Amino acid sequence: MSILAILVSAIFVNNFVLQKALGICPFLGVSRKTSTALGMGVAVIFVMTMASTASSLLSIYFLRPLGLEYLKTIVFILVIASLVQFVETIILKKSRALYNALGIYLPLITTNCAILGVVLINFSKTYGFIESVVHGFGAGVGFTLALLLMSGIRERLELADVPESLEGLPVAFITAGILALSFLGFSGMIKV
Amino acid sequence: MNSIKLIYYGLVLAFVAGLCGSVLGYVYLATKPRIEMIKDEQLKSSLELVLPGVDGFSEKSVKGQTYWVGLSGGKTRGYVFKVESDGYSSNIELLVGVSPDGVVQGVRVLYQQETPGLGARIEEVRVGEESAWFMRQFKGKKGEQLKLRKYGGLVDGVTGATVSSEAVSKGIELKVSEMLMVVSEDG
Amino acid sequence: MAKSAFYEFYKGIFEQNPVFTLVLGLCPTLAVTTSLVNGFGMGVATLFVLVSSSLIVSVFRKRIPNEIRIPVFILIIATFVTSTDLIMAAYSPALSKSLGIFIPLIVVNCIVLGRVEAFSAKKNVFRSILDAAGMGVGFTLTLILLGGLREVLGTGSIIASGRVLASLPITGASAMIITPGAFMTLGLLLATSKRLRRMLK
Numbered sequence: 310m311s312i313l314a315i316l317v318s319a320i321f322v323n324n325f326v327l328q329k330a331l332g333i334c335p336f337l338g339v340s341r342k343t344s345t346a347l348g349m350g351v352a353v354i355f356v357m358t359m360a361s362t363a364s365s366l367l368s369i370y371f372l373r374p375l376g377l378e379y380l381k382t383i384v385f386i387l388v389i390a391s392l393v394q395f396v397e398t399i400i401l402k403k404s405r406a407l408y409n410a411l412g413i414y415l416p417l418i419t420t421n422c423a424i425l426g427v428v429l430i431n432f433s434k435t436y437g438f439i440e441s442v443v444h445g446f447g448a449g450v451g452f453t454l455a456l457l458l459m460s461g462i463r464e465r466l467e468l469a470d471v472p473e474s475l476e477g478l479p480v481a482f483i484t485a486g487i488l489a490l491s492f493l494g495f496s497g498m499i500k501v
Numbered sequence: 502m503n504s505i506k507l508i509y510y511g512l513v514l515a516f517v518a519g520l521c522g523s524v525l526g527y528v529y530l531a532t533k534p535r536i537e538m539i540k541d542e543q544l545k546s547s548l549e550l551v552l553p554g555v556d557g558f559s560e561k562s563v564k565g566q567t568y569w570v571g572l573s574g575g576k577t578r579g580y581v582f583k584v585e586s587d588g589y590s591s592n593i594e595l596l597v598g599v600s601p602d603g604v605v606q607g608v609r610v611l612y613q614q615e616t617p618g619l620g621a622r623i624e625e626v627r628v629g630e631e632s633a634w635f636m637r638q639f640k641g642k643k644g645e646q647l648k649l650r651k652y653g654g655l656v657d658g659v660t661g662a663t664v665s666s667e668a669v670s671k672g673i674e675l676k677v678s679e680m681l682m683v684v685s686e687d688g
Numbered sequence: 689m690a691k692s693a694f695y696e697f698y699k700g701i702f703e704q705n706p707v708f709t710l711v712l713g714l715c716p717t718l719a720v721t722t723s724l725v726n727g728f729g730m731g732v733a734t735l736f737v738l739v740s741s742s743l744i745v746s747v748f749r750k751r752i753p754n755e756i757r758i759p760v761f762i763l764i765i766a767t768f769v770t771s772t773d774l775i776m777a778a779y780s781p782a783l784s785k786s787l788g789i790f791i792p793l794i795v796v797n798c799i800v801l802g803r804v805e806a807f808s809a810k811k812n813v814f815r816s817i818l819d820a821a822g823m824g825v826g827f828t829l830t831l832i833l834l835g836g837l838r839e840v841l842g843t844g845s846i847i848a849s850g851r852v853l854a855s856l857p858i859t860g861a862s863a864m865i866i867t868p869g870a871f872m873t874l875g876l877l878l879a880t881s882k883r884l885r886r887m888l889k
Contacts, residue, residue: 329719329867331793332715334714382769382770382792387759390758417798419796420796420798422793422797425792425793429793430789479876479879479882480879482874482875482878483872485871486870486871487868487872489867489871490868
């Protein structure tokens with residue numbers, strides 16, 4: 310697949326949150342306010358791109374040549390955990406406010422299934438180095454896009470009169486479902 | 502004090518990692534034979550499904566394309582090859598079996614991600630039947646017959662799934678004629 | 689010991705259901721419940737990983753240094769997850785194929801890491817196993833419910849090993865099978881469970 314196709318596909322057609330259902334936990338946890346959503350999104354883009362880079366190199370030069378493909382899960386998750394630790398330290402130094410706002414969700418980026426997900430997909434589709442990096446970046450952008458759209462909607466939902474049983478998570482899920490439906494309009498744009 | 506702790510932690514981690522790696526290595530080696538066997542069986546059964554009635558298959562490769570020759574008693578009974586087509590929302594991959602004179606013996610879907618309820622119906626199996634009705638149509642047809650009815654052929658498309666149906670039909674028709682030429686060159 | 693051992697087990701089914709109450713493990717819940725069988729397979733795999741990881745962590749909980757506990761937990765969980773993946777590929781290839789990357793993704797399923805960190809690392813082996821088993825069973829039941837619902841409303845019937853288990857006289861809305869359907873079904877189920885819990889109070 311061409312690089313542009315991979316990019317567009319990851320952001321719109323196969324949006325990680327709205328089509329693949331990956332990265333739901335942070336998606337729901339952080340999408341209440343647009344400012345934190347943006348901060349989280351940028352952190353995820355960074356971690357996804359770096360994780361795709363590192364894991365791609367590890368796959369090409371270590372896992373596949375030595376027939377150690379079965380170790381991919383362990384290797385990849387350790388790479389991601391280290392990267393998140395690294396990002397956490399940087400955010401702590403650069404912006405205390407963002408660090409506090411993200412709170413527990415920052416270390417939870419490690420368990421963000423979207424990050425391990427994109428890395429595993431890169432591996433199973435045997436993407437080359439550049440394709441992996443572009444895919445990782447695109448997936449992060451798509452995640453951020455979905456996050457920002459959700460936070461904009463949820464900020465308004467907070468002020469709306471929602472029936473008690475639906476308040477909070479249930480209506481957020483239904484909203485996400487409608488958002489996902491709208492993204493279906495992108496299918497057919499790119500061949501998968 | 503701090504660096505001793507660091508070294509100690511590093512060692513503990515390395516120890517745990519080593520232990521986990523060994524356990525995993527053991528499970529991997531224990532399951533490897535079965536996994537390989539399943540892969541081979543799946544390939545064999547796919548080949549047999551699209552080209553039934555042969556004793557065995559031999560894999561050949563020409564110009565980077567892999568195809569299989571179906572043999573019975575040393576004689577060539579047919580060929581099996583992959584077809585890749587641009588569907589509506591995915592690349593459709595098929596396995597097609599064909600007799601030496603170009604009559605399709607069977608078609609199997611290897612991969613498709615078309616719209617559920619529409620394009621995905623190319624794989625739909627009707628209640629009480631064993632295989633996909635759309636794919637079954639290609640059996641016993643050759644050349645122009647492989648086209649959709651609206652283009653003069655004998656194949657009915659899936660209602661509401663024009664792009665998917667055409668992709669499959671065109672893909673099969675073109676690839677069959679292409680492969681017959683390739684095979685005759687290969688000898 | 690205030691809570692009975694049995695409580696540690698059955699709390700995971702309703703009162704502290706991982707999906708409906710604790711809101712954990714959402715990714716597989718949405719992505720894998722396209723059919724009852726898929727939901728069941730995923731649930732059982734997760735149950736296995738939960739119980740075995742909890743067991744090991746609980747046995748060694750006093751020996752694992754606090755500062756490196758998370759990487760150690762991850763290593764242990766990842767080992768069991770990869771083992772499950774390999775065993776599934778060898779003995780249940782069809783299920784392994786339909787669950788795809790979601791089996792390795794069990795390693796980042798917040799339920800597993802969450803229970804290991806919150807419970808097994810602190811409590812004794814017996815209770816840890818019960819807690820893990822309860823959570824795993826609760827999770828599996830939830831996946832079966834969601835998977836069954838989506839499959840029957842999406843295709844009109846529930847199919848297992850090539851046999852029809854149940855069917856409705858409807859054609860089915862394919863929107864249920866795809867992601868939007870998953871979101872909305874889960875949203876409605878969450879609202880229902882919220883309502884039920886309020887009514888039972």
